[in-house]
Amino acid sequence: MQLVDGRGRLLNHLETVYRPGEMDLARRSFEALGCSVKAGGEFLTVSVDPNNPDGIDTVIYASKVTREQWAFECALAEAVDAGGALGESWHAYADKLVAVPQRSFHFGIRFASTAEWEDTVESVRRAGAEDPELAGRIGLAGMFRPGDPGSVSDKVAQAFVSVDTFAAGLLTFPQHVELQHWLVPIR
Secondary structure (H helix, E strand, O other), X not given: XXXXXXXXXXXXXXXXXXOOOOHHHHHHHHHHOOOEEEEEOOEEEEEOXXXXXXXXXXXXXXXXXXXXXXXXXXXXXXXXXXXXXXXXXXXXXXXXXXXXXXXXXXXXXXXXXXXXXXXXHHHHXXXXXXXXXXXXXXXXXXXXXXXXXXXXOOOEEEEEEEEOOOEOOOOOOOEEEEEEEEOOOOO
């Protein structure tokens, strides 16, 4: 098989960042998403498939945000909080994120079974409801089963998670993660 012998292409990794002092919150958020996490120094290696924790492919890395990015993000958050055109546009966009999360920047994790998908969706709900430090910081942004309004296919179930403890980009705004399960075999 090409992927096994290294000749094929695959998505190797996604690099993310977390806020200063929030490495453990990022770790717990990734675990709620059904991933296994290894920590080393200020870095997390997140295996999307906990049964294949090779740490090289299909992984997410997380590191502490740089000082420069954090300074920019603090200034950006202050400007958004001040209102005006930037604050108003952010709130309009945030409302759209809730209504149609499929149309925002996100990355997806595909699950092999309905049971595993449902367990992970429940894990996200519990993390947002039962972990006081994650309350309001991780939760379902939208759920679409075949036939539901907003569903993109009659073959896929999607749950969109909004999380702000890590981001592949700016931490000022929530990161969306799609938990996806195909109800019919793919290829």
